[in-house]
Amino acid sequence: MADVTNLNRFRKQKARAQARQEADANAAKFGRTRAQRQREEAEAEKARQTLDAHRRDETP
Template sequence: MSDIINLNKARKQKTRAEEKAQADAYAVKFGRTKAERLLTAAREEKARQRLDQQKFEDE
């Protein structure tokens, strides 16, 4: 005989799997770790400061 399955559980499990797959796709597309965001911000700040140091004013 075949196994009896609860259709509600099967439906919910399928929905969870689809949502997780979509979340993983978004994480790859948009996600960065906090460390990566902080590193990028620090590099941008350092580059901005270096650019400001290179400027000179005409009087």
Template sequence: MSGKIVNLSRARKTRARDDKRRQADANAARFGRNKAERDLDQARTGKEAAHLDAHRRDGADEE
């Protein structure tokens, strides 16, 4: 019996931590965007909304 002694509790925790890290990396690759991308998207959406509002016709013109 010449083997390495392993604490099973520590081994389980290490394996669980590695599994969570792998899952988090997969989720970040699938769904994640960095802050610059989110800010750029928000700025573009705001600019598009302002552009549409600027070209909106008033109800007074239709009467």
């Protein structure tokens, strides 16, 4: 006797694969990794702190 195949499962697998492929393409085109974002945020924060440390206070 032949095995029964669920066509919905294959349709959903195909849709997931297509969505994953589009996501990978968008990530390569636009995205940055989490580590890259965190490094850039840390560099910006350090630059901000350095600038604030060199600021002169104007006291009347």
